[in-house]
Structure formats: C-alpha cells, structure tokens
Amino acid sequence: MKMHRTPDFSRRDMLKVTGAVAALSALPITTRIVEAADSQKMKIGIIGSGHVGSALGGVWAKAGNEVMFSSRNLDNDKKLAGEVGANARAGTPQEAASFGQVILLAVPYSAFPELVKSLGDSLKGKVVINASNPFPQRDGGIADQAREQGAGVFDAHLLPGAFIVRAFNAVPAALMASAHEDPGKIGMPIAGDKKAIELASRLVRQAGFEPVVVGGLDMGKYLMPGTPLAGEHTPEELRSIAATLKP
Ligand SMILES: NC(=O)c1ccc[n+]([C@@H]2O[C@H](COP(=O)([O-])OP(=O)(O)OC[C@H]3O[C@@H](n4cnc5c(N)ncnc54)[C@H](OP(=O)(O)O)[C@@H]3O)[C@@H](O)[C@H]2O)c1
Numbered sequence: 348m349k350m351h352r353t354p355d356f357s358r359r360d361m362l363k364v365t366g367a368v369a370a371l372s373a374l375p376i377t378t379r380i381v382e383a384a385d386s387q388k389m390k391i392g393i394i395g396s397g398h399v400g401s402a403l404g405g406v407w408a409k410a411g412n413e414v415m416f417s418s419r420n421l422d423n424d425k426k427l428a429g430e431v432g433a434n435a436r437a438g439t440p441q442e443a444a445s446f447g448q449v450i451l452l453a454v455p456y457s458a459f460p461e462l463v464k465s466l467g468d469s470l471k472g473k474v475v476i477n478a479s480n481p482f483p484q485r486d487g488g489i490a491d492q493a494r495e496q497g498a499g500v501f502d503a504h505l506l507p508g509a510f511i512v513r514a515f516n517a518v519p520a521a522l523m524a525s526a527h528e529d530p531g532k533i534g535m536p537i538a539g540d541k542k543a544i545e546l547a548s549r550l551v552r553q554a555g556f557e558p559v560v561v562g563g564l565d566m567g568k569y570l571m572p573g574t575p576l577a578g579e580h581t582p583e584e585l586r587s588i589a590a591t592l593k594p
Contacts, residue, residue: 388412389550392447394440394462395454396424398520399478403451403554406527408434410553417443418454444469449546452477453515456493457486459505471508474543476550478515480571499538499567512539512547513570514558517577526555534559534582536589538566559585565594 389412393404396416404414408431416424416431417440424437444450444466454462456479481490481498493501502511514537515523526533535556537547541563548558559582561569569576575588 389546390446390448391415391550392443392445392450393417394443394450394452395458395479396427397453399453399515399523400451401427402520402524403453403478403515403550404435405431406524406554407550408432410527412553415443415446441466441469444473447473449474449476449550450509451475451515452479454479455486456481456490459489463505468508470506473509474546475506475509475511476514476543476547477502477511478513480516494568497565497568498571499564502567503564510540510543511564511567512537512543513564513567514539514547514551515554516570517572517574518556518579522579523554527553528555530555531557532581533557534580534585536561536570536576536585538562538570539564557582559589561585561589561592562594566592 391404391407391412391414393400393414393416396404396418400416400418404416408414411434413434413436414431415436415438416427417438418424421437421439428435428437438446440462450470450473452475459479481493481501483490483494496504499511499513502513514535518533518535522533530552533556535551536559537544537551538561539547544560548560551558561576569592571577575592576585580588
C-alpha cells in the first residue's frame with residue numbers, strides 16, 4: 348500500500364501565522380500551541396479512561412509522551428497508570444485538563460454538561476481531540492442536538508475557546524491499541540480547528556494511523572459511526588470518500 352502525506356497545514360505557515368499573532372498580542376494561547384508543536388514529547392491529559400482513553404493513552408505513553416489518565420474514579424486511573432508504566436500518572440479530570448498540552452476527551456457524550464461545568468475555563472486555548480460520539484439511545488437529548496447541529500460544531504459550542512479536532516471516532520478501541528504495530532496502513536479521518544490539526548495529526552501518526560484531514564469543524568458531523576468515513580479504510584479510500592462529502 349502506498350503511503351501519502353496528508354494535506355495538512357505546513358509547519359512554516361502555521362508558525363508564520365502564530366508568530367505574527369504572538370508578536371501583536373503575546374497571547375498565551377498561541378504560545379502554548381507553538382510550545383507543544385516544538386516539543387517532540389507532549390503532555391497529554393486523558394479525560395475518560397475506558398476503552399478508548401486507555402488504548403490511546405497506553406500507546407502515546409509508549410511513544411514517549413507523558414499522559415495523565417482521569418475519570419470519576421481515581422483508583423481505577425491509578426491502577427491503569429501503574430499498568431502503563433513510567434510515562435503515565437493519574438489525576439482528576441481538572442488535573443488532567445491543566446496537565447495536558449493536548450487533551451483527549453473519550454467519555455459518553457451525556458457526560459459533557461457536568462464535565463464542562465467542572466472544567467471551567469481550563470480547556471481554553473488548548474488542543475482538544477474529541478473521540479466522543481453522540482448516540483441518542485445512550486446519551487439522550489444532548490446527542491440529538493449534537494447530531495442536528497453536527498458533532499464538530501456542537502463540540503465547539505460545548506467547549507468555547509478550545510481548539511477542537513474530532514478524531515478516533517469510528518474505529519474500534521482495540522484497533523487504536525494495535526495500529527502502531529503496523530503503522531500507516533489505516534487512515535484516520537480528522538476534522539477541526541486549523542490551529543490544532545498539526546498536533547492532532549502527530550498524535551494520530553503516533554497511534555499508527557495516517558491522518559486524513561477532511562476539513563474544519565463543519566465536517567465534524569461525518570466524524571462518528573454510521574457515516575461513509577466510519578470503519579477501517581486505507582488513507583486513499585478515505586480521501587476518495589471525503590471528496591464526495593459536503594460541509
Ligand atoms: N469503544 C470504542 O470502540 C469507541 C470507538 C470510537 C469512539 N468511541 C467513543 O468514545 C467515547 C468513550 O468510549 P469508551 O468505549 O472508551 O467508553 P467507556 O469504556 O465506557 O469509557 C468511558 C470513560 O469515561 C469516564 N467518564 C464517564 N463520565 C465521566 C465524567 N462525567 N467525567 C469524567 N469521566 C467520565 C468513565 O469513567 P467513570 O464512569 O468511572 O467516570 C470511563 O473512564 C464514547 O463517546 C464512544 O462513543 C468509542
């Protein structure tokens with residue numbers, strides 16, 4: 348299978364834009380993203396340490412990043428961190444949000460109202476990868492709203508000021524744990540904020556998938572199970588499918 352690089356934003360372009368903005372306003376938000384982009388090893392706060400959070404956290408820790416697992420059960424998270432080993436620790440969701448340069452959200456969508464309230468402003472200015480999906484049968488009314496507005500657009504309403512990328516939404520968690528063993532073969536559709544795409548792409552690659560950027564948050568509605576992008580596809584297949592989708 349032929350490997351392609353994704354049509355993501357060039358690092359030079361990103362640094363040009365972020366550099367100009369920083370010079371004008373010295374915003375800590377921009378600085379944080381550039382710092383994270385410059386660092387080969389990232390600090391990753393994992394909120395939701397079930398099937399998805401534990402699989403990705405384990406792989407990212409193995410790749411040399413520092414991860415903090417969190418949920419509402421600190422004892423479980425401590426146990427998980429102990430199993431993962433040296434690069435892993437456990438904390439509360441608030442601690443994981445402060446710890447991470449990048450945050451992974453992997454919770455049932457129904458958890459968001461309570462979670463967002465408890466996190467306050469701590470995700471503002473951070474890159475947030477949202478693997479969580481809205482399922483009306485499981486998550487109730489909030490999932491209907493997210494589906495009506497589109498999951499990416501709705502994520503942005505839920506987490507104002509965060510730089511959101513939807514990714515890891517529609518492949519099984521077991522594959523997230525194993526794809527790095529044969530990297531680059533399976534594509535991972537991602538959609539979201541331009542400022543966050545480069546960092547998210549790096550973490551997608553570390554997990555063994557080839558990122559395929561399908562667009563901004565308006566395309567986030569396709570980043571969930573049951574859409575043509577869902578399931579296991581090669582990067583080439585994903586690019587062909589993405590070309591047929593409308594914002
Ligand atoms: N499983 C898959 O193959 C798969 C694939 C792609 C995407 N997804 C999506 O990813 C999300 C997570 O799926 P999963 O299979 O990993 O679920 P899971 O195994 O049930 O794990 C959910 C995690 O979220 C935590 N959690 C729940 N409510 C919380 C809250 N209010 N604050 C903090 N943590 C909370 C849970 O721990 P506590 O209840 O102890 O807090 C648990 O650690 C879902 O939205 C799912 O649709 C799943």
